[in-house]
Amino acid sequence: MSNVDWQGKHVTVAGLGVSGIPAARVLHGLGAVVTVVNDGDDERSRAQAAELEAQGIAVRLGDGDTLPASTELVVTAPGWKPGKPLFAAAAEAGVPVWGDVELAWRLRGQDGREPAPWLAVTGTNGKTTTVRMLASILEAAGLRTAAVGNIGVSLLDAVLGDEPYDVLAVELSSYQLHWAPSLRAHSAAVLNLAPDHLDWHGSMEAYAADKGRIYEGNRVACVYNAADPATEDLVREADVEEGCRAIGFTLGTPGPSQLGVVDGILVDRAFVQNRQKQAQELAEVADVDPPAPHNIANALAAAALARAYGVEPAAVRDGLRNFRPDPHRIEHIADVDGVAYVDDSKATNTHAAEASLAAYDSIVWIAGGLAKGATFDELVTGCAKRLRGVVLMGADRALIREALARHAPEVPVVDLDRTDTGAMSEAVREAARLARPGDTVLMAPACASMDMFVNYNKRGEAFADAVRARAAESA
Incomplete structure (x- = not known):
């Protein structure tokens, strides 16, 4: 079905939302007979359904498990679990x-x-x-990219838009990859692997x-994290095109076919003429914002993919210098009374929080939320020596409190027994009370936000608002 004549093809789109609605519209525009099925039947879903039905697209609300008759293809939202009855029915029907x-x-190149x-x-x-770093580097090289x-531009818009792109920087989740069996990238990177979304994947x-x-x-390069052997194992197991290379990145001195760091300089020993003896300077650590260890690793991975595409070293440097991180990712909010306040609300799991905690020496840690099945013993053991104090909130805070009691019993802990959004102001007040000049109050929750906030963005905004209010009081 790579070059399908979509005219009259019966396609079921599973799920209304950011991916389902555009997919339904695109397929309808190509001439397919589209039926959207959706689990929910709330006010928002009904409004979305009415818009699609006005365009001639059928919608079934509250019935996401039944495969419509005559279906020849199912296009699913990435978050729908593989075990849903809809997919079992599709498998049985071939x-x-x-x-x-x-x-x-599959729609690439159909024009x-x-x-x-x-x-x-x-x-x-x-x-x-x-x-986003990669896109910045590609733009600095004069390429039309997105x-x-x-994130960012819809993939369907990118491949079907009037203005063609030279190359695309593509973020893919495990959900999306599960449902993308024929994807074949020019080059790809797995940054790290840690337990996450196990309730969806099963193991x-x-x-x-x-x-x-x-x-x-992959055609040119499989980029892996030399500090995370599991990513290299995935490279070994992959079936790639002949000539495709394994390219590592490391925060230490790189070996041949690696990118790494030498005396504060990001260097390339992979895409040089003599990688046994030569290294190409790409950028300075100071060009990376913020220069936290895990963010330097991100920059090296982005640089490796750009170099695999043939981008010159100067564009890597300029792209990294031009890049500005999104909000709520190790975002410095303010200094108040000699204490730095940093928002890393995006740290929604233990692996992300571990990286964030490793970036500072003396921390008052604000943590808690929905644990998503995670445990916290390893995280607490690794950061215990950096903790001045901890403020806990959210539905699963007891799991972190118990890990602290086991592995950092000397660290003062404030347990806020509340899950309302106003708890953030109290958390910041308590963190300020525990902090000393030179400390960092770090909100890196290690948990999802939905017990208290709509999403991690709203959680980060609540933290930033509370910090700014404290700064105003202190002025």
């Missing part, structure tokens, strides 16, 4: 299931244009930052296998 990424991949290559990124943490996939092995799909069929 009906293929694609995600929106797979649909975009007769040479499709833009994809430089793809996945990992438990750091995907968005790395993809950050797409799980760490299945989660890692879906992440590893990003390497399948």
Whole structure:
């Protein structure tokens, strides 16, 4: 079905939302007979359904498990779990299931244009930052590009738009990769692997296998994290095109076929003429904002993908200098009474929080929320010596409190027994009370936000508002 005549093809789109609605519209525009099925039947869903039905697209609300008759293809939202009855019915009927990424991949070049290559990124943490760094580097090289996939421009818009791109920087989640069996990137990176979304994938092995799909069929480079052997294992297991190379990145001195750091300089020993003896300077650590260890790793991964595409060293430097991180990712909010306040609300799991905590020497840590099945013993053990104090809030805060009691019993802990949004102001007040000049109050919750906030952005905004209010009081 790579070059389908969509006219009259019966397609079921599973899920209204950021991927389902555009997919339904695109397929309808191509002449397919589209039916959207959706689990929910609330006011928002009914409004979305009314818009689609006005365009001639059928919608079934409250019935996301039944496969419509005559379905020849299912296009699913990435978050729909593989175990849903809809997919079992599709398998029994021999009906293929694609995600929106797979649909975009299959639609490339159908207008007769040479499709833009994809430089793809996945990992438990750091995907968005790395993809945006990569897009900045590609732009500095004079290429027409966009950050797409799980962020930025819609992939469907990118592959079907009137203005063709030279190359795309593509963020892909494990959900999206699960439903994208034919994706074949120019080059791809897995930044790291840590337990996450196991309730969706069923096991760490299945989660890692879906992440590893990003390497399948790579043409030029499979970029892996030398500090995370599991990412290199995925490279070894991948079926790639002949001549495709394994390229590592490290925060230490790089070996041949690696990018790394030497005396504060990001260097390349992979895409040079004599990688046994030569290293190409790319940028300074100071060019990376912020220069926290895990963010330097993101920059190296982005640089590796750009170099795999043939980008010159000067563009890597300029792209990193031009890049500004998104809000709520190790974002410095203010200094108040000699204490720095940093918002890393995006640290929604233990792996992300570990990286954030490693960036500071003396910390009052604000943590808690929805644990998503995580445990916290390893995280607390690793950061215990850096903790001045801890303020806990959220539904699963007891899990962190118990880990602190086991592994850092000397660290003062304030347990806020509340899950309302106003708890953030109290958390900041308590953190300020524990902090000393030179400390960092770091909100890196290690948990999801939905017990108290709509999303991690709203949680970060609440923290920033509370910090600014304290700064105003202190002025």
